[in-house]
Every structure is written in structure tokens, then in C-alpha cells.
Amino acid sequence: MALLQITEPGQAADPHDRKRAAGIDLGTTNSLIASVREGVAATLPDMEGRHMLPSVVRYTAEGPIIGAEALEQAALDPHNTIVSVKRLMGRGVEDVRSLGEQLPYRFSEESSGLARIETAAGVVSPIEVSAEILRSLVERASETLAGELDGVVITVPAYFDDAQRQATKDAAQLAGANVLRLLNEPTAAAIAYGLDTGDEGVIAIYDLGGGTFDVSVLRLRRGVFEVLATGGDSSLGGDDFDHAIAEWLIEESGFEGDLSAELQRALLMKARSAKEALTSAEQATISHSDADFKVDAELSRDAFNELISPLVDNTIRACRRSVRDAGVALEEIDNVVLVGGSTRVPLVVSKVADYFGAQPLNDIDPDKVVAVGAALQADVLVGNKPDEEMLLLDVLPLSLGLETMGGLSEKVIARNTPIPIAKAQEFTTYKDGQTAMLIHVVQGERELVDDCRSLARFELTGIPAMVAGAAKIEVTFRVDADGLLSVSARETSTGVEASVEVKPSYGLTDDEITQMLKSSFDHAADDAAQRSLAEARVEAGRVIEALGNALAEDGEALLPAQDIDMLQQAIKKLQERLSGDDTRAITEGTEMLGRASEEFASLRMDAAVRRALAGKQIADLDNEMSDNEV
Amino acid sequence: MGVNLTEKAAEHVVSYLESRGKGVGIRLAVKTTGCSGLMYVLEPVDEIQPEDLKFSSQGIDVFVDPKSLVYVDGTEMDYVKQGLNEGFEFKNPNVQGECGCGESFTV
Ligand SMILES: Nc1ncnc2c1ncn2[C@@H]1O[C@H](COP(=O)(O)OP(=O)(O)OP(=O)(O)O)[C@@H](O)[C@H]1O
Numbered sequence: 147m148a149l150l151q152i153t154e155p156g157q158a159a160d161p162h163d164r165k166r167a168a169g170i171d172l173g174t175t176n177s178l179i180a181s182v183r184e185g186v187a188a189t190l191p192d193m194e195g196r197h198m199l200p201s202v203v204r205y206t207a208e209g210p211i212i213g214a215e216a217l218e219q220a221a222l223d224p225h226n227t228i229v230s231v232k233r234l235m236g237r238g239v240e241d242v243r244s245l246g247e248q249l250p251y252r253f254s255e256e257s258s259g260l261a262r263i264e265t266a267a268g269v270v271s272p273i274e275v276s277a278e279i280l281r282s283l284v285e286r287a288s289e290t291l292a293g294e295l296d297g298v299v300i301t302v303p304a305y306f307d308d309a310q311r312q313a314t315k316d317a318a319q320l321a322g323a324n325v326l327r328l329l330n331e332p333t334a335a336a337i338a339y340g341l342d343t344g345d346e347g348v349i350a351i352y353d354l355g356g357g358t359f360d361v362s363v364l365r366l367r368r369g370v371f372e373v374l375a376t377g378g379d380s381s382l383g384g385d386d387f388d389h390a391i392a393e394w395l396i397e398e399s400g401f402e403g404d405l406s407a408e409l410q411r412a413l414l415m416k417a418r419s420a421k422e423a424l425t426s427a428e429q430a431t432i433s434h435s436d437a438d439f440k441v442d443a444e445l446s447r448d449a450f451n452e453l454i455s456p457l458v459d460n461t462i463r464a465c466r467r468s469v470r471d472a473g474v475a476l477e478e479i480d481n482v483v484l485v486g487g488s489t490r491v492p493l494v495v496s497k498v499a500d501y502f503g504a505q506p507l508n509d510i511d512p513d514k515v516v517a518v519g520a521a522l523q524a525d526v527l528v529g530n531k532p533d534e535e536m537l538l539l540d541v542l543p544l545s546l547g548l549e550t551m552g553g554l555s556e557k558v559i560a561r562n563t564p565i566p567i568a569k570a571q572e573f574t575t576y577k578d579g580q581t582a583m584l585i586h587v588v589q590g591e592r593e594l595v596d597d598c599r600s601l602a603r604f605e606l607t608g609i610p611a612m613v614a615g616a617a618k619i620e621v622t623f624r625v626d627a628d629g630l631l632s633v634s635a636r637e638t639s640t641g642v643e644a645s646v647e648v649k650p651s652y653g654l655t656d657d658e659i660t661q662m663l664k665s666s667f668d669h670a671a672d673d674a675a676q677r678s679l680a681e682a683r684v685e686a687g688r689v690i691e692a693l694g695n696a697l698a699e700d701g702e703a704l705l706p707a708q709d710i711d712m713l714q715q716a717i718k719k720l721q722e723r724l725s726g727d728d729t730r731a732i733t734e735g736t737e738m739l740g741r742a743s744e745e746f747a748s749l750r751m752d753a754a755v756r757r758a759l760a761g762k763q764i765a766d767l768d769n770e771m772s773d774n775e776v
Numbered sequence: 777m778g779v780n781l782t783e784k785a786a787e788h789v790v791s792y793l794e795s796r797g798k799g800v801g802i803r804l805a806v807k808t809t810g811c812s813g814l815m816y817v818l819e820p821v822d823e824i825q826p827e828d829l830k831f832s833s834q835g836i837d838v839f840v841d842p843k844s845l846v847y848v849d850g851t852e853m854d855y856v857k858q859g860l861n862e863g864f865e866f867k868n869p870n871v872q873g874e875c876g877c878g879e880s881f882t883v
């Protein structure tokens with residue numbers, strides 16, 4: 147008999163409806179997986195009781211070795227042991243070359259485009275390496291939760307671009323995981339502290355790990371987190387504290403000359419344990435004695451603080467820059483969250499508190515907080531919290547964009563993107579001395595604005611007169627959990643702002659939406675030759691993901707079992723085509739899947755429209771639109 | 777008869793109730809479901825119902841409604857680890873069969 151867990155009163159799901167979800171912190175150095183069990187989100191340990199999985203994969207002729215066992219071999223087998231693969235995700239060979247000096251891998255020469263690494267087990271891509279790490283974590287969770295996972299949330303740095311995000315999703319797909327959504331690491335940390343339950347607010351996330359420092363400023367508006375600014379230093383972390391102590395030790399010992407590599411390593415290890423001891427103790431003893439090096443030193447917390455003070459000050463300077471980039475005043479920041487093992491250092495806590503003028507949140511283990519937040523989100527997205535209406539996962543039925551020069555539509559948020567979402571894009575003036583800009587918001591998949599649906603027009607005035615291309619106009623599209631779109635435009639040097647709110651699916655019947663989609667599919671098929679394979683894949687991936695999520699959410703409520711089965715078969719078929727590289731086959735597969743799911747989509751649309759119209763008067767929407775039109 | 781807990785099961789209930797922050801005991805109930813009929817439900821108790829029967833075992837109050845008791849009378853609850861998975865296991869003298877998936881049972 148399966149083992150049973152305690153559930154909150156009235157929430158026990160029938161055995162086959164129980165959903166298993168997990169949150170994954172796919173880190174540069176270490177990765178973790180967490181899940182909500184018996185109402186508590188916690189990271190899951192492996193058989194040996196280890197929560198962290200070193201993000202290391204060693205390729206041998208017998209197969210890959212993942213985690214601590216691979217890390218142990220890193221020094222002996224550097225070419226085949228891939229560490230820090232996160233730094234390579236979604237990067238081209240050229241980008242990687244510049245990092246390459248620090249990395250001992252043999253990058254594959256013949257491949258153009260994405261980076262690939264030669265190993266004893268053949269050529270592997272960073273996506274495949276990440277997939278091994280994900281697979282290992284997902285297996286651990288499946289064993290712990292006694293069943294296949296229904297969905298995962300994977301965290302990524304806020305500064306990851308589309309290619310890096312797509313690579314992460316591809317890795318998950320390769321690992322056989324259903325990605326409910328990618329979540330920004332700082333957002334996950336904020337969710338772990340329940341900061342998403344508020345309505346409004348500005349939050350700073352300070353993440354100091356072993357080798358990297360990241361700071362992010364987020365704004366929460368209508369339940370949507372928006373990244374206002376990110377900053378940091380990709381080569382500053384706790385390892386630098388260790389170096390500072392080791393240098394001090396060498397000075398104390400009076401040693402002169404060159405240290406052997408082994409001695410350096412030994413001193414760094416001792417420095418690191420002294421540092422970690424000083425987090426709770428006032429004093430630490432460090433001693434080392436061998437043929438050429440002898441030291442016996444006492445390091446006090448105060449002396450340690452003095453050693454690392456300049457390093458911590460560097461992080462505070464980066465915070466100041468990010469707060470400025472975010473365009474917020476220090477007083478507007480409601481909460482500061484600490485992430486990363488090095489935020490355990492007391493001096494770090496006190497300097498952060500001094501700068502922000504508030505005690506930072508740090509009572510969740512800073513190594514685990516990101517995974518915990520991701521697990522909480524995964525639990526909601528997979529549907530385990532029926533009475534909680536937080537962050538309904540829904541998707542945009544059609545892309546949203548702006549009219550640009552030449553009557554072209556520039557897509558800002560793509561169709562099938564899960565909402566809520568906020569996205570900003572920068573535009574500029576095209577005439578010298580231009581002081582106003584017309585913002586035309588459109589909806590649809592076609593390239594020409596005339597083929598899309600016009601949603602709203604508004605004008606940003608008061609742009610200072612400059613030469614063409616000098617003004618920076620940041621346009622932000624924000625779709626909240628109810629599908630309500632607000633668009634704001636801001637000239638960044640003066641801060642002049644204008645905005646409009648509009649309901650994107652308002653006024654469109656299901657047939658119209660279906661028609662718009664169909665025409666875009668037909669169009670896409672004609673253009674297939676020119677569209678790149680990558681684009682087709684991204685689109686197919688989105689459709690699969692959206693349909694998968696929609697099925698998980700509403701499938702059983704709206705469809706008979708054989709239809710669900712049919713759709714799942716169709717998804718599988720498209721997935722098979724995805725592994726090939728026939729652009730046309732993939733595009734047509736996407737189209738087929740779109741058609742196969744049309745009925746389901748309109749059933750969902752019906753349900754969504756009923757929900758939306760219950761809350762909003764049609765007249766209100768009209769007014770909102772015309773008030774802002776110029 | 778009634779319902780009994782092993783020491784391990786009692787320990788887990790205590791730590792669960794502590795981390796939840798409220799609850800006077802635990803409820804064992806039986807619900808109809810699934811491929812083979814019945815499933816167990818284990819919930820914290822915030823409010824005792826008038827018809828509830830109370831059994832005390834290992835310092836834990838276990839509440840069972842009379843309808844469920846018919847199916848679980850004499851059950852011993854244990855808390856076990858199976859590899860990475862852990863949870864409650866039931867030794868129920870009334871059980872005749874289980875469904876293939878091991879999620880539900882018949883009496
Ligand atoms: N108790 C402690 N006191 C001080 N420092 C600590 C303590 N525990 C861990 N650290 C430090 O935290 C760092 C590791 O943090 P973390 O695990 O967050 O880094 P990481 O995620 O692996 O690194 P990165 O994010 O840079 O890839 C190490 O420098 C370690 O010495």
C-alpha cells in the first residue's frame with residue numbers, strides 16, 4: 147500500500163488526482179529540488195541526506211556521473227568533468243571563447259552556432275549537461291514523492307536573456323520534465339517569504355554566493371513581479387573572503403617565496419572553515435604545520451571583519467547602482483531578502499541592514515530559499531491549492547506588440563506566454579527634434595499592423611528635443627493574472643510618462659481568435675522557408691507547453707478522457723518532430739496541434755470570458771480606452 | 777480495539793502539529809474513491825465533531841467518525857521510510873484487497 151501523508155481538512159485528493167510538483171534551483175555551483183509536503187515547502191535530500199547536488203557532470207565511456215561523485219574527480223579528469231555549465235547556457239561559441247580561458251574544456255571546432263564540448267562520451271551541449279543535472283534531481287523527487295512529477299518550476303537569474311531561458315527549457319524537456327514556468331531567482335526568493343501576497347511594493351534581493359554576487363530590485367504591482375534592475379559582480383563571493391584570510395595567514399607566518407599549489411589549497415580550506423566558524427563564534431584558531439610552512443594564529447571576528455570590509459563595501463556600491471538604475475528611492479524599498487551562503491556572515495547582514503535602513507529577511511536558509519520559493523509556486527501552478535487564487539497560470543491567446551516604422555508590428559509579448567507577465571522594450575525617436583511619440587498597441591501574429599487588431603493608441607509627449615535615436619523610450623507591457631493589459635511609456639532621461647490600460651481579449655469572439663490564429667498559421671506555412679528552424683521550435687515548444695499546462699489545469703473539467711488522450715498523442719507526435727530539423731514538418735505539426743486543440747481552446751476561452759466579464763463592465767473598458775487615446 | 781499509533785507515527789504527528797502551529801489531534805477517516813473502493817484520509821483536527829470517537833495512543837488523540845470506524849477498527853498506524861519516500865502505513869485487519877496501484881482498498 148502506498149504511504150500516506152497528512153492533508154489539510156477537506157483537501158485530500160483522490161489518489162489518481164494527486165499532483166506532484168517541485169521547484170528546482172539550477173545553480174552554477176549547486177542545484178536543489180524542493181517540494182511542498184504536508185503543507186511545508188522543503189528541499190529534498192538524497193539517500194545520503196545531502197540536499198545540495200553539485201552542478202557537476204563527469205562524462206565517462208560508461209556513462210555520465212552526476213553531483214558529488216563527479217566533483218571529486220574534477221581535478222583528476224578536468225576535460226571530461228563539466229562544472230559551472232550554467233555559464234555556457236544559450237551562449238554561442240564566440241561568447242564562450244572569452245570565458246574559455248578559465249574553462250579547461252575542449253570546445254568542438256566543427257560546430258557553428260551554439261557551444262559544444264568534446265568529452266570521453268562524445269560531443270555534448272550545455273543543454274545536455276544541464277539535462278543530466280535536472281534528470282538526477284527529478285528522479286530524486288519522483289522517488290521521494292512516490293510517483294512521476296506532474297510539473298516543475300525552474301529558476302533562472304533575472305538577467306538571463308531569451309536564448310538562455312530557452313536553453314534551460316530545452317534542458318528540462320530533454321530531462322523529461324514538464325516545465326510549468328521558469329521563475330526568476332530573486333522572484334522565487336521573494337515568494338519564499340510570502341512577499342507575493344501583498345499588492346504593491348518594491349523588494350531588493352541580495353544574493354552573495356561562493357563566486358558570484360547578484361542584486362535585483364523588483365516591483366510587485368497587481369500581483370505581478372517586474373524586474374526593475376539587476377546588478378552585481380560575476381566574480382565576487384565567499385571565495386574572496388577565503389582568499390583574504392589566507393593572505394593574512396601568510397603574512398602572519400612571515401613566509402616568503404612561492405607556495406605550492408597543494409599548500410595554497412590547504413590554506414584556503416582552513417581559511418574557509420575559520421570563516422564559517424566566525425559566523426557564530428567570536429574567535430577562531432587556524433594552525434598549519436609542515437616542513438616549509440608553520441602558522442598558529444587566532445583570528446577574531448573583528449579582525450576578520452576588517453579583512454573583508456572592502457569586499458562587502460563593493461557589494462553595497464553595486465546595490466546603490468542598482469537602486470539608482472531601478473529609479474526608486476531607497477525609502478520605497480519595503481523588504482530586503484538575503485540569498486546565498488555568504489549572507490550568513492554577520493558583517494554582510496549588518497552592512498546590508500545599514501545601507502537599506504532595514505533588517506533584511508534571512509530566517510529561511512539562504513542556500514535553500516530560491517528552491518523553496520520555486521516549490522511554492524509549482525504547487526500552486528500544478529493545481530494543489532484549489533481555494534487559493536494566487537497567480538493563476540493562464541496564457542495570452544494572441545501576441546501583443548507595437549507598431550513600428552513601416553507599419554510593422556513588433557511583438558513585445560508572444561502568444562502563449564504564461565501570464566501574469568511584464569516586459570519592457572526600448573525604442574527611440576526617428577526624427578531630429580521629435581518631442582512626441584505615438585504608441586500604437588496591436589494584437590495578433592501577422593507581421594503587418596494592418597493584419598493585426600488595433601487595441602489602443604496613446605501619445606507620449608514632453609520628450610526633450612534631441613537628435614534622432616538619442617532619446618530612450620522604455621515601453622512596458624504588463625498583463626496581470628486576469629489578462630488585463632497596461633502599457634506605459636517612459637522617456638528615461640526626463641522620466642516623462644504616459645500609459646493606457648486595455649483588456650486584450652475583450653471584444654473578440656472565440657471564432658475571431660480562432661480565425662486570427664488560423665490565418666497566422668497559414669501565413670506561417672507560406673513563409674516556412676524563410677523562418678528559421680529555431681523560431682519554429684520555439685513556437686512548437688510554446689504551444690506544447692501551453693497545451694500541456696491547459697490540459698493539466700482544465701483538461702479533466704472540460705474534456706472527456708478520450709479527447710485528452712488524443713491531445714496528448716498529438717503533443718507526443720509534435721515532440722517527436724521537434725527532435726528532427728525539418729522546419730516545415732515542425733511548423734505543420736504545430737499547426738495540426740493548434741487545430742486539434744481548437745475546440746478545447748474555445749471551451750477554455752468561454753470559461754475565461756465568463757470569469758472576466760463577471761468583474762468588469764464593458765462600458766468601463768470603453769471609457770478607459772478612449773480617455774487615453776490621443 | 778480502536779486505532780493505535782506506533783511510537784514513530786506519534787513522533788511524526790507531534791512534529792507535524794508543531795510546525796502547523798495548531799490542531800488538537802489527528803483524524804483518520806475513510807473516503808470512497810478510485811479503482812477499488814476506499815481510501816484513507818489523515819487530517820489535523822481543529823474542531824472536534826459531536827459524533828467523533830476519540831482514541832488516545834502514544835499521547836496522541838486520534839479522532840474517528842463512527843462511519844469510518846467500521847472500516848478501520850483495530851488499525852495500527854506506523855510511520856515508515858521506503859527509500860527516499862516516507863509516510864504512514866496502515867495495518868488494518870478489515871482490509872480484504874487493494875487495487876493494483878496500491879492507492880485504495882476494499883473491505
Ligand atoms: N556559515 C557560514 N558562514 C559564512 N559563510 C558561509 C557559511 N556557510 C556557507 N558559507 C559560504 O557560502 C558560500 C557558498 O554559498 P552558495 O552555496 O550560496 O554559493 P553558490 O550558489 O554555490 O555560488 P554561486 O552562486 O556563486 O554559484 C561559500 O563561500 C561558503 O564558504
Ligand SMILES: [Mg+2]
Nearest residue numbers: 173174355486
Ligand atoms: Mg547561487
